[in-house]
Amino acid sequence: MSAALARLLRDPVSALGLVIVLFAVVVAVFAPYLAPYPEDAYESHLLQRLRPPSAEFPFGTDNLGRDILSRVILGTRNALVVAVSVVVAAMAIGIPVGLVAGWRDNWVSDVLMRLTDVFLAVPQLILALALGQLMRPGIETAMVALALTYWPFFARTVFAETRRLRGALFVDALAGIGARPTRILLLHVLPNALPAVLVRATIGMGFTILTAAILGFLGVGAAPPSPDWGLAVAEARQHLPEAWWFPTFPGLAILLLVLGFNLLGDGLRDAADPRLRRSRR
Amino acid sequence: MNDSPMPSPLLAVEALSVHLRTDAGLARILDDVSLTVPPGRTVGVVGESGCGKTTLMRAILGILPRSAFVPRGAIRFEGRDILADRAASARGRIGFVPQDPYLSLNPVFRAGDQILEIMRRHAPGTRRDHRAKLIELFRAVQLPDPEAALEKYPHQFSGGQRQRLLIAAALSCDPALVVADEPTTALDVTTQREILALLRRLAAERGLSLLFVTHDFGVLAALCDSVTVLYAGRVAESGPTRAVLDDPRHPYTRLLLACHPDRASDLTGIPGTVPAATAQPAGCRFHPRCPIARADCANAPPPLLSLPGGRSIACPHHADALPEPALA
Numbered sequence: 214m215s216a217a218l219a220r221l222l223r224d225p226v227s228a229l230g231l232v233i234v235l236f237a238v239v240v241a242v243f244a245p246y247l248a249p250y251p252e253d254a255y256e257s258h259l260l261q262r263l264r265p266p267s268a269e270f271p272f273g274t275d276n277l278g279r280d281i282l283s284r285v286i287l288g289t290r291n292a293l294v295v296a297v298s299v300v301v302a303a304m305a306i307g308i309p310v311g312l313v314a315g316w317r318d319n320w321v322s323d324v325l326m327r328l329t330d331v332f333l334a335v336p337q338l339i340l341a342l343a344l345g346q347l348m349r350p351g352i353e354t355a356m357v358a359l360a361l362t363y364w365p366f367f368a369r370t371v372f373a374e375t376r377r378l379r380g381a382l383f384v385d386a387l388a389g390i391g392a393r394p395t396r397i398l399l400l401h402v403l404p405n406a407l408p409a410v411l412v413r414a415t416i417g418m419g420f421t422i423l424t425a426a427i428l429g430f431l432g433v434g435a436a437p438p439s440p441d442w443g444l445a446v447a448e449a450r451q452h453l454p455e456a457w458w459f460p461t462f463p464g465l466a467i468l469l470l471v472l473g474f475n476l477l478g479d480g481l482r483d484a485a486d487p488r489l490r491r492s493r494r
Numbered sequence: 495m496n497d498s499p500m501p502s503p504l505l506a507v508e509a510l511s512v513h514l515r516t517d518a519g520l521a522r523i524l525d526d527v528s529l530t531v532p533p534g535r536t537v538g539v540v541g542e543s544g545c546g547k548t549t550l551m552r553a554i555l556g557i558l559p560r561s562a563f564v565p566r567g568a569i570r571f572e573g574r575d576i577l578a579d580r581a582a583s584a585r586g587r588i589g590f591v592p593q594d595p596y597l598s599l600n601p602v603f604r605a606g607d608q609i610l611e612i613m614r615r616h617a618p619g620t621r622r623d624h625r626a627k628l629i630e631l632f633r634a635v636q637l638p639d640p641e642a643a644l645e646k647y648p649h650q651f652s653g654g655q656r657q658r659l660l661i662a663a664a665l666s667c668d669p670a671l672v673v674a675d676e677p678t679t680a681l682d683v684t685t686q687r688e689i690l691a692l693l694r695r696l697a698a699e700r701g702l703s704l705l706f707v708t709h710d711f712g713v714l715a716a717l718c719d720s721v722t723v724l725y726a727g728r729v730a731e732s733g734p735t736r737a738v739l740d741d742p743r744h745p746y747t748r749l750l751l752a753c754h755p756d757r758a759s760d761l762t763g764i765p766g767t768v769p770a771a772t773a774q775p776a777g778c779r780f781h782p783r784c785p786i787a788r789a790d791c792a793n794a795p796p797p798l799l800s801l802p803g804g805r806s807i808a809c810p811h812h813a814d815a816l817p818e819p820a821l822a
Contacts, residue, residue: 381597383608389557390615404602 220484227480233473241290248283254440263456273458276448277438281458284440285466291441292470295356295425296418302360304414307367311406312398314368315375326372333365337424338431345433352425352441355434359421370413374406412482419474426467442467503530503570504703505554505671510567512549512558514771521771523549523562524727526795531671536697536704538718538735540711542750544768546727547707551673553577554705555590572670586616589664591674591693595656599648606644609663616667631662635692654685661692671703678713690717711754715739720804723747726769726779729798733805743801743812746780778809786814 222228245251258278266273272281314325341358348354375398378384387397428434429443437444442463449460507529514521524546531537539547552558554569556576568575571588592598599608606628613624625644632640635658643651643659651659657677664672674693678686694717697704706718714721714735722732723744731744742748749764766783769775775782781791788811798806 378597381600382592382594383598383600385552385557388560389555401600405600407602 217484221480224480224483226476227484230473230476230478230480233469234477237289237293237470237473240286241293244287244290248280248286250280250283251287253279253283254287255438257438263452263459265456266458272462273456275445275459276452276456281445281462284445285442285462287440288442288445288463288466289470291352291435291439292422292425292467295352295359296421296474299356299359299363299421299425300414300417302356303363303417304367304410306360307364308371308403308406308410310364311368311371311373312375312403315372316379316394316398316402318379325368329365329368329372332362333369335362337362338427341424341428342431342433345428350433350436352429352435352439355425355428358428359424363417363421366413366417367410370409371403371406374409375402378402378405408481412478415474415478415481419471419478422467422474423471502532504533504572505529505531505705506570507550507554508568508570510550510553510569511565512546512553512562513565514559515561515563516772518770518772522727522774523771524553525774526567527724527727527729528798529722529729529732531703531705533670533703534701535719536694536706536717538706538708538714538721539724540707540709540714540721540750541724541730542709542768544726544771545724546771547709547724548675550724551590551675551705551707554673555588586612586667587670589667589669589672591657591661591664591672591677593675593677594680595653595660596648596680598660599656601648603647604644605646605648605651605659609659609666612663613666628662628666631665632659634665634696635659635662637662654681654689657681657685657689658692661689661696665696665700669702671705672697673705673707675707676709679708679710693717711739711751723750726774727771728779728795729806729808730780731805731807731809733801733803733807737803737805743805743807744780744809745784745786745812745816748816749785785817786811 221231240247256279258274261270261274261278262276264270264274264278270280270282272285275281275284310325310329314322314329316322337359340362341355344354344358345351348357379402384397384401387401388394425434426441426443426446429441430447432447435441435444437448445463446460446467449456449463452459507527510524510527511522512524514523527546527550529537529539529550539550541547549558549562553564554571558564564577567577569577599605609628610621610624613619613628614621617624617627619627629640629644632643637643637655637658648656648659657680661677664674672693677693678689681689690713693704696702704717706713708714718735720733721735721738723730723738723746725746730746731738731742738747739751742751746764753763764783769779769782775792777790777792777794778784778787778796781787784791791811796808796810798808799810799812800806
């Protein structure tokens with residue numbers, strides 16, 4: 214794994230992705246200490262509305278007079294928590310489905326994979342909007358919708374790898390010496406799928422952050438006064454073009470973090486897949 | 495009867511049948527197959543694809559697919575029935591060299607670690623002993639830089655090296671028998687020769703028995719003391735390799751040998767195809783493709799007739815000449 218990391222860092226573009234993501238994680242962890250005005254998550258100061266960037270407020274202030282830099286910093290934590298939760302939930306559904314469907318070759322497998330196709334066919338935003346109407350609109354609903362539409366990618370990735378390895382001799386040999394299917398799948402087959410799953414998860418993080426921001430923008434994601442980047446861009450619409458700084462900095466934060474995850478995902482795909490290693494040498 | 499009387503067999507497959515439950519019905523992959531491997535000898539199994547070679551091998555190794563079952567027959571290894579008694583199964587005493595060396599090892603673990611794990615299960619000694627022995631084996635199979643090879647992943651070896659690695663794995667627990675499934679078909683010709691020479695040398699040095707599954711008569715002639723020809727899950731003919739190759743008796747063997755590019759004047763092949771295992775013809779399974787088939791061939795499976803010289807043949811009409819066009 215350390216060799217893979219070294220290869221990853223040798224590629225400047227992937228290294229940049231890693232730096233962006235690590236930076237975002239540090240910012241998220243220490244957000245209340247890094248933000249100049251941490252109380253601006255929920256307080257408003259109507260006397261200092263829509264101030265342009267200055268030494269006092271480097272990113273300016275928003276329509277309720279809150280420091281945008283502080284809210285971008287505080288929003289990092291929300292964005293990452295949403296992304297990690299959604300991707301972990303999607304993996305928790307998709308990986309077992311892929312393993313079982315790939316291992317079996319009967320109606321169970323067919324039912325699981327057709328179900329996967331059905332969920333794959335559902336447009337993410339539409340499902341989120343519909344769920345928002347059915348349930349209470351909010352960030353939790355958006356996360357459920359995102360997880361429900363993202364697990365098929367993991368299921369398909371793991372399914373393909375399980376199918377490929379199911380007939381492999383080392384799997385037959387394991388079964389021959391009495392290894393249970395759970396053991397074979399979790400200890401011997403799943404590790405083969407992990408590089409692909411890791412890449413999918415990393416790209417999924419960026420994708421989730423982007424979609425969560427869109428949902429926030431559409432009003433079915435995070436609700437005010439939560440310091441959400443997508444929500445901030447939505448609130449800023451009424452104050453354009455005068456308050457250009459209001460949507461710009463939260464928007465740049467979205468751009469940067471999504472870009473970071475995508476660059477890292479691409480880099481990981483090249484570096485961590487044992488089958489690609491030789492060709493990259 | 496035989497010039498060199500065969501010692502009591504190390505491996506004896508006795509009237510083995512292996513059937514498979516499929517969606518298309520019962521597939522009779524192997525029916526009534528018998529085969530013996532005497533100690534220190536090399537036995538070849540030949541036949542077209544789909545004739546049951548691989549299933550026979552998997553039954554010997556105890557890795558039949560889950561849907562397979564054995565309605566009749568036994569496989570005795572060193573006198574014990576390894577099919578009936580899993581505890582007595584030949585742990586570590588039968589080595590296996592697979593056909594495709596690529597997915598025989600798990601790509602995410604070091605090759606050396608995977609072989610060491612087998613040794614930990616089946617071979618006596620400490621981890622340190624195992625390592626030393628494996629390095630020695632790597633040297634014996636002529637892997638370059640044996641110490642470094644321990645730390646490598648399977649994909650870091652070339653095809654020929656991977657095959658050498660798997661031969662080392664097959665030998666790692668001091669087997670009495672090594673089963674090899676066309677171990678050279680995935681390799682280029684020059685590597686093939688090296689691997690065959692290596693197998694022959696190792697078998698001779700260690701007094702190993704080899705069961706060699708192949709469809710290459712050249713390999714057979716170079717390596718095997720005796721041969722069993724399978725057709726559609728039954729034994730067509732068996733006997734000492736030279737005798738069978740020089741004077742094939744079963745019409746299938748005769749046609750198969752005539753198909754060999756070195757011998758055939760034109761590449762006509764054998765008309766028809768191997769029947770599906772779910773739809774085996776009644777009687778002799780070769781009769782729909784056989785140029786000398788008679789009406790009674792469709793009635794009952796022909797018994798295996800014993801011939802002088804340790805040969806046996808499953809065709810009552812084997813003395814008939816083949817019509818000329820078939821051997822043209």
